[in-house]
Amino acid sequence: MEGGGKAEFSFANGGVPAVVSPRGRLPPIQTSRSISFKKTKDGEDRDGNDGICHDDSTPPVKAQTIDELHSLQKKRSAPTTPVKDGQGAPFATISDEERQRLQLLSISASLASLTRETGPKLVKGDPARKADTPKISAVHHHYFTPTISVSDSALKFTHVLYNLSPAELYEQAIKYEKGSFITSAGALATLSGAKTGRAPRDKRVVFDETTAEELWWGKGSPNIEMDEHTFLVNRERAVDYLNSLDKVFVNDQFLNWDPVHQIKVRIVSARAYHSLFMHNMCIRPTPEELENFGTPDFTIYNAGQFPCNRYTHYMTSSTSVDLNLARKEMVILGTQYAGEMKKGLFSLMHYLMPKRQILSLHSGCNMGKDGNVALFFGLSGTGKTTLSTDHNRLLIGDDEHCWSDNGVSNIEGGCYAKCIDLSKEKEPDIWNAIKFGTVLENVVLEEHTREVDYSDKSVTENTRAAYPIEFIPNAKIPCVGPHPRNVILLACDAFGVLPPVSKLSLSQTMYHFISGYTALVAGTEEGVKEPQATFSACFGAAFIMLHPTRYAAMLAEKMQRYGATGWLVNTGWSGGRYGVGSRIKLAYTRKIIDAIHSGSLLTANYKKTEVFGLDIPTEIEGVPSEILDPMNTWQDKAAYRETLLKLAGLFRKNFEILQLAVLGEAGDAAGAVPLGEKPAMLPTDFYAAASEIEGEGSLRTSLPLQEEGYDLK
Ligand SMILES: Nc1ncnc2c1ncn2[C@@H]1O[C@H](COP(=O)(O)OP(=O)(O)O)[C@@H](O)[C@H]1O
Ligand SMILES: C=C(OP(=O)(O)O)C(=O)O
Ligand SMILES: [Ca+2]
Ligand SMILES: [Mn+2]
Numbered sequence: 001m002e003g004g005g006k007a008e009f010s011f012a013n014g015g016v017p018a019v020v021s022p023r024g025r026l027p028p029i030q031t032s033r034s035i036s037f038k039k040t041k042d043g044e045d046r047d048g049n050d051g052i053c054h055d056d057s058t059p060p061v062k063a064q065t066i067d068e069l070h071s072l073q074k075k076r077s078a079p080t081t082p083v084k085d086g087q088g089a090p091f092a093t094i095s096d097e098e099r100q101r102l103q104l105l106s107i108s109a110s111l112a113s114l115t116r117e118t119g120p121k122l123v124k125g126d127p128a129r130k131a132d133t134p135k136i137s138a139v140h141h142h143y144f145t146p147t148i149s150v151s152d153s154a155l156k157f158t159h160v161l162y163n164l165s166p167a168e169l170y171e172q173a174i175k176y177e178k179g180s181f182i183t184s185a186g187a188l189a190t191l192s193g194a195k196t197g198r199a200p201r202d203k204r205v206v207f208d209e210t211t212a213e214e215l216w217w218g219k220g221s222p223n224i225e226m227d228e229h230t231f232l233v234n235r236e237r238a239v240d241y242l243n244s245l246d247k248v249f250v251n252d253q254f255l256n257w258d259p260v261h262q263i264k265v266r267i268v269s270a271r272a273y274h275s276l277f278m279h280n281m282c283i284r285p286t287p288e289e290l291e292n293f294g295t296p297d298f299t300i301y302n303a304g305q306f307p308c309n310r311y312t313h314y315m316t317s318s319t320s321v322d323l324n325l326a327r328k329e330m331v332i333l334g335t336q337y338a339g340e341m342k343k344g345l346f347s348l349m350h351y352l353m354p355k356r357q358i359l360s361l362h363s364g365c366n367m368g369k370d371g372n373v374a375l376f377f378g379l380s381g382t383g384k385t386t387l388s389t390d391h392n393r394l395l396i397g398d399d400e401h402c403w404s405d406n407g408v409s410n411i412e413g414g415c416y417a418k419c420i421d422l423s424k425e426k427e428p429d430i431w432n433a434i435k436f437g438t439v440l441e442n443v444v445l446e447e448h449t450r451e452v453d454y455s456d457k458s459v460t461e462n463t464r465a466a467y468p469i470e471f472i473p474n475a476k477i478p479c480v481g482p483h484p485r486n487v488i489l490l491a492c493d494a495f496g497v498l499p500p501v502s503k504l505s506l507s508q509t510m511y512h513f514i515s516g517y518t519a520l521v522a523g524t525e526e527g528v529k530e531p532q533a534t535f536s537a538c539f540g541a542a543f544i545m546l547h548p549t550r551y552a553a554m555l556a557e558k559m560q561r562y563g564a565t566g567w568l569v570n571t572g573w574s575g576g577r578y579g580v581g582s583r584i585k586l587a588y589t590r591k592i593i594d595a596i597h598s599g600s601l602l603t604a605n606y607k608k609t610e611v612f613g614l615d616i617p618t619e620i621e622g623v624p625s626e627i628l629d630p631m632n633t634w635q636d637k638a639a640y641r642e643t644l645l646k647l648a649g650l651f652r653k654n655f656e657i658l659q660l661a662v663l664g665e666a667g668d669a670a671g672a673v674p675l676g677e678k679p680a681m682l683p684t685d686f687y688a689a690a691s692e693i694e695g696e697g698s699l700r701t702s703l704p705l706q707e708e709g710y711d712l713k
Pocket of ligand 3: 379380
């Protein structure tokens with residue numbers, strides 16, 4: 001393939017194509033002198049030289065040897081912010097060397113085996129660089145005075161690549177990780193390996209005295225239990241794997257833009273891909289903040305290249321993602337999909353924040369220039385990222401937020417956009433964010449030009465771009481805002497029966513929030529025609545830690561207190577179900593969202609739909625009125641009503657299951673009384689909103705209480 005179809009040039013002459021004579025024959029060979037210099041008429045070179053060939057007239061390079069030349073290439077920049085001295089700064093008023101030593105000591109403690117006597121010997125820098133190989137003072141963290149048995153790992157050094165820059169991580173990826181390429185736009189294309197999505201069934205949470213009381217367990221809960229001992233077995237496996245490597249990547253970063261409730265996280269991983277992904281997705285510390293980082297609040301050990309041992313208790317596959325709240329640690333084995341880290345931390349926040357009376361939200365968030373904030377809830381693929389990235393508004397975040405008494409704050413420092421069928425015309429801001437620094441997962445690129453084909457699903461349909469939020473031109477930095485005015489629930493209804501937009505009462509909002517409905521088409525495989533309904537409580541059942549009513553009650557209370565309006569927006573099908581109708585045009589959905597933001601939809605004329613009892617507007621600027629009532633768009637009205645009743649039946653069925661869990665009739669009373677409190681109270685008419693919905697309760701959901709995810713078998 002290489003060079004195929006291209007004009008042939010000879011590059012023998014230092015990169016300048018040799019000139020080919022008009023008849024296609026090479027011109028006669030000339031001396032370098034006659035090529036380099038045009039002679040003046042008196043026989044001398046133009047620059048007055050005497051005929052000795054000089055390469056150029058610039059002064060010579062300031063190095064005596066090649067090594068010296070290379071050493072000149074890199075300089076060490078001074079920190080841009082002075083290191084604070086005095087109160088609270090643990091590393092203040094100490095030397096650079098001492099600070100480095102303490103940093104390595106902290107990392108060594110993080111990486112310490114729990115069964116052996118020492119932590120690993122660590123040294124900073126790339127093992128490939130001779131200059132980075134230690135002579136004497138590497139950090140060796142001693143837990144006990146070493147006795148007779150010292151393991152082999154105590155004899156070797158592990159190099160730590162600490163908070164590398166994107167450029168350095170590019171180099172590491174390209175040198176050492178197969179499948180890494182720089183795309184024509186400058187992004188780093190990479191492969192996540194066998195897993196191209198999250199594996200919710202392999203996610204486990206340590207069950208202990210505290211979590212037994214506090215968390216939601218049992219039917220419908222995403223929290224699959226494991227015991228402390230098994231966690232330690234997996235932790236040891238991950239740590240041993242990481243310590244067996246020549247080098248590990250360590251990221252020290254933050255979660256949550258609310259400074260009062262910021263969490264310090266450390267991510268230890270074996271791939272530059274993982275390090276760059278988290279660099280983009282978490283909040284990046286300033287050099288000063290990094291100097292003062294201290295001990296992390298939470299640590300991820302990502303040994304994703306290495307499988308878990310299937311003989312280990314509780315392990316049902318080679319993949320295990322384990323969360324230990326008491327130890328403040330997460331271990332990843334057997335999956336390299338980077339989204340596990342992002343969403344693992346989100347689970348942590350779904351535990352920590354409600355304890356502080358802060359609501360954690362699986363939602364996008366943006367703000368108008370006048371300060372009106374909107375939240376966009378929805379399961380994967382429903383439009384949180386696409387619709388929160390709006391050229392006319394400030395982006396606060398695309399996926400994970402907190403709502404406290406002070407307003408909203410983004411948990412993350414980056415966005416994670418779906419790329420399948422991405423187009424510059426429809427989503428210009430996301431398109432333009434894919435540039436140097438962005439991680440592009442599992443896309444297909446043209447071999448020679450390195451141009452990405454966003455329509456290609458050869459690796460997976462779940463192709464992704466992870467970029468820092470400031471790559472979106474109108475990002476709101478810091479990513480915080482006032483209390484939301486609108487709460488938009490997104491559903492991609494592949495049945496094609498939900499209206500493009502409905503205004504919700506508070507109890508309807510709670511009902512749909514707790515239901516967390518979406519229906520997507522299973523994929524592009526042949527023969528899959530039936531849309532699959534998914535119900536995921538709080539639009540994020542895979543990430544919630546407490547019972548859904550706990551989050552729903554907080555949302556109801558906040559919406560009521562701050563006067564927010566709820567909306568249900570169908571970003572899915574219109575004019576018939578999947579296969580008959582088509583997906584609602586993004587341009588129309590954007591017009592609908594504009595009307596919500598501007599307040600014009602609040603005062604529109606409404607009519608009530610049958611079965612779901614939704615209030616739908618009769619007119620919206622820029623949207624054809626006939627599509628606002630889905631019944632109009634179906635040719636076959638009987639099929640419409642049948643499908644509508646079927647969907648309502650799925651809702652009822654799902655709600656019955658949830659209600660059992662709430663009331664404790666499923667033998668799971670503990671889950672309904674989270675954090676030692678009375679069952680969270682919902683608005684009294686909440687159940688009324690549920691019972692108003694007609695439907696064929698006997699119909700089964702194709703995926704009952706499904707968690708969000710891609711690797712569902
Ligand atoms: N009417 C629509 N509204 C929102 N998204 C749409 C619409 N039609 C097509 N899409 C596509 O659906 C996908 C929505 O995905 P995304 O915004 O990443 O979802 P989420 O962030 O909720 O996981 C995008 O690829 C977008 O281009
Ligand atoms: C990162 C994810 O979120 P979303 O699909 O909602 O963007 C995910 O579900 O893995
Ligand atoms: Ca998601
Ligand atoms: Mn998203």
